[in-house]
Amino acid sequence: MSFSICLLQTIAFLDLLAVGLIVPLVPGHVRKMGANHIYVGLLGSIYAGFQLGSGPLIGSLSDLKGRKAILMMTLLICALAYTIIELTPSIAMILVIRAVLGLFKQTQMLTKALVPDYEKNEQKQSGIYGKMAAISGAGITLGPVIGGHIAEDNPENGFTFIAVVVGFCFIFNAGLAYFLPKTSSKKRSKGKSSKNTAPSKNIIHSFIGNIKQSVIELYKVKWSEYWDIFLFKALIGFAMGVYYSNYSLYLKTQYQLTPKYVGYVISFQGVIGSISSFFIGYINNFYTHDIDYSLRNFHVFVLLSVSLSGLIVSYNVFTYIIWLVPLAIGNAIGRLVTLEMILKRSHGDHRGTLIGASNSVRSLSGVIAPMVAGFIGEYFGVAYVIYASFCSTILGLALSYQYRYKQLKID
Missing domain, CATH: 1.20.1250.20 (MFS general substrate transporter like domains)
Structure with a gap:
């Protein structure tokens, strides 16, 4: 098994381990802040709702801009979002953060999409997907147990500690993704290349341009x-x-x-x-x-x-x-x-x-x-x-x- 595949499996494991650490504790944390059951239910619905639209969008963006670069970007955004969950005193802000996570938390999808870039044999790919699912499944199984023990032993500062650890896990994952070999993004026509490679006036225009390209890509499927x-x-x-x-x-x-x-x-x-x-x-x-x-x-x-x-x-x-x-x-x-x-x-x-x-x-x-x-x-x-x-x-x-x-x- 290549070094790149081992890195992808490690990223997939740490991703779900981190999620398993904090996600089961978020409803209890929100309840302590005074939220009712409706807000607790919205935590899951908002996340799933934004995941619904972001999957194809992030996927097509990774096809255009390179899966490694998009993976690193989403991991860093998730690191920031999970850390802010503990720092914010606002329930509404936590709901907004869940929406942001719904948009950008696509680690499992991106790691799966990267596998064929590093392993061309289709028969071996099947085994890799299975082992990756098993390894990441171990992460989501261990996470709630570890997080529950930490929160129970430290009722005052347990959630804060876990949020910091989860943020560090995502930053560490972004570091691991940096060491992945470069993958080729989709080639563009010459007529568009000069326009796309020209420096953007600002980050917002660049982001909007990438989103437009992603939407166009969706229509090509x-x-x-x-x-x-x-x-x-x-x-x-x-x-x-x-x-x-x-x-x-x-x-x-x-x-x-x-x-x-x-x-x-x-x-x-x-x-x-x-x-x-x-x-x-x-x-x-x-x-x-x-x-x-x-x-x-x-x-x-x-x-x-x-x-x-x-x-x-x-x-x-x-x-x-x-x-x-x-x-x-x-x-x-x-x-x-x-x-x-x-x-x-x-x-x-x-x-x-x-x-x-x-x-x-x-x-x-x-x-x-x-x-x-x-x-x-x-x-x-x-x-x-x-x-x-x-x-x-x-x-x-x-x-x-x-x-x-x-x-x-x-x-």
């Missing part, structure tokens, strides 16, 4: 060629979003678990997902003839549908945990399969744009799923929320079977 992959991504994202929106409450009401044991169950599922991602390269060895990933995509929806049906009929917490294993495996592999389907169809020029759009689909699910889960929980009961996830995977199962059958006929 043939989106109709990717709608089915984005649909599969949306169905998985919605199913898991609804499920996780109600996860802790479901375990508390159905099985009377305390928060400590709920945390253990969450960590267990995270570990299973990380292990599955790590071994994605070995799993792909069983699908050597599945060139278009249609069979793997179908099997993912089979696994998710079966595991959710098992969770619905579980009669105690032990059978529930057993059914979590295939759910975690299906969710982890499903994210990677849809990513590989996009990369397989793309031709490199719009790779950042497409991966950004894929992340935006997930963000859209992150905006809609909590509202659907809340509506069902309010009017039908907490136990019925999981049925929305099950319906989403059943629809995905039918569509993925149709897609697989269509590909077989073409072959």
Whole structure:
């Protein structure tokens, strides 16, 4: 494995470790400042909403200006934003900062887009994506545990200390990104090159010009060629979003678990997902003839549908945990399969744009799923929320079977 790939994996790990340290503590910090539950809910919705539009925009900007440069820029902005969260006494300012983070927190997308720049072998890329997901998954699993212990042991200054550490992590990540080899940005026509390379009158004009170029780049992508992959991504994202929106409450009401044991169950599922991602390269060895990933995509929806049906009929917490294993495996592999389907169809020029759009689909699910889960929980009961996830995977199962059958006929 090359030095560049190791750097990307380290950046991905530290990114989610830092996020895991501070994000679970932000709602409690805002509540201490006097915010109500509406503001706490807005923290997540604002972030997901801005992620929805920023994914393709940052992706296309990275295609134009170079992924390494954009990665460093976004990391430094995130370092500043997370540090300011602790310093500001204003709840409104924290909401603004969450919007800024929603715009620029695209580290995972950019590191994935950089992989093909340093590893040209498509078969090896699959294994790298799996290991990267596993390593970053370990970060998001460890972060909340470490952050929770620090905040509990230091109730007065714990959040301040964590905010400083998180800011340092992002600055350190930007330093690691600096040592990545240069990647070529998209070539422009000669007619435009003189205009684009001329010194801008000011930073604002330069920024606006880059945004315009990014928007133009979005129009160049043939989106109709990717709608089915984005649909599969949306169905998985919605199913898991609804499920996780109600996860802790479901375990508390159905099985009377305390928060400590709920945390253990969450960590267990995270570990299973990380292990599955790590071994994605070995799993792909069983699908050597599945060139278009249609069979793997179908099997993912089979696994998710079966595991959710098992969770619905579980009669105690032990059978529930057993059914979590295939759910975690299906969710982890499903994210990677849809990513590989996009990369397989793309031709490199719009790779950042497409991966950004894929992340935006997930963000859209992150905006809609909590509202659907809340509506069902309010009017039908907490136990019925999981049925929305099950319906989403059943629809995905039918569509993925149709897609697989269509590909077989073409072959």
